[in-house]
Amino acid sequence: MKLIKNAKLYYDKKLVDRDVLIENGKFKEIATEIDFDGAEVIDAQHNLVAPGLVDVHVHFREPGQVHKETIKTGSAAAAHGGFTTVGAMPNVVPVPDDVEKFEHQMELNKQSKIHTLQYAPITLEETSDQLSPLEDLAAAGAFAFSNDGHGINNAKTMFDAMQRIAQLNSHLAAHVEDQNLFNKGVINAGATAINLGLPAIERVAETSQLARDLLLAKESGVHYHVCHISTADSVNLIRIVKDAGINVTCEVTPHHLLLSDQDIVNDNANYKMNPPLRCESDREALIAGVLDGTIDMIATDHAPHAVDEKNKGLLKSAFGITGIETSFPLIHKLFVKSGMMSLERLLDIMSSRPAEIFGLDAGKIQLDRSADFTIIDLFEEYHFEKEDFLSKGINTPFVGSDWNCFGKIEKTFVNGEEVYSE
């Protein structure tokens, strides 16, 4: 038995003062005042008690690239960020594109301190045009399908995948990127790329494939989820097709909401990721897209890399930055502290909505559900230093006092057990 006293609880879409009793890993009682002899008391000290956050887009790198991250370090980092459920992308080595490899992946995921759900690849190796055994992978436990890291350049392959994934009532999460238009660029096509003399990635590499997919999605009826959208045109396209009733959802990362290519002032690969940071007007359109509900959720695209894979400058370093430990405080500062959004709505898009969209038993504090929650101090201003991270990856631009934020995770619990404490 655990008894959480003095919680500012996000419950039933409202913030209320409550005590919470937990028994056998589940929420047992929620009331204004609970006393229970023998329960372990945790005093929340009037801090926010939120549902465990949900991030449908992370890279945990195991198997194959454990020098970057492991399921243990990645999930510890997630718990540090207040997350209790994540979707792990399948661009590990080997790609789990058959039942045997997938089952091995599921076995490895048992090391996770939180709920780690597993994406299966849409095509073999993630790069081929041959579809994975989608039905078998769904039966083996794939919660959704993605070729994250790679676009699907063949429209027929994508359309076939959508039709089969629709039949499965599963979800297709697309990394939209036309390989030819991507043109081996490293940052967004714009003034910064010209100034630094770097090969550039055109916005149409994202938007043209997105436009194609939206039409294919309409025809197939699949739930089509767009990963890490980065441009104003992507927001506009998605707004139009949502209005037309097409089953499309999308996510945006904290870095695309907070940074643009103007912030790339020197050859620092902590500003290199895929899709790239776009320009200020794209960033503003992404913020507007979150505010008007076109963008459904925040996802971090937590992409850890080793130091020597990120210290080679913008041209040669790997794409991707970490994000799961800094997401909530940065986004909370951006939207809630600034007065742009209510705390309730932010919690919704960082927990309940992603869970609802992907049909997960997560993201909600409710009687008899798993006691997955996080205690957050919303008022102490702080910032991250490199040594604060539990991830193996320290490849993030969000360190130092330039990135002062609010929303320190005090404790995180999964199935009623503490998985992070400050």
Ligand SMILES: NC(=O)N[C@@H](CC(=O)O)C(=O)O
């Ligand atoms: N975002 C990135 O820049 N990199 C990701 C792949 C991806 O999300 O496309 C990675 O796996 O490192």
Ligand SMILES: [Zn+2]
């Ligand atoms: Zn991607």
Ligand SMILES: [Zn+2]
């Ligand atoms: Zn990714």
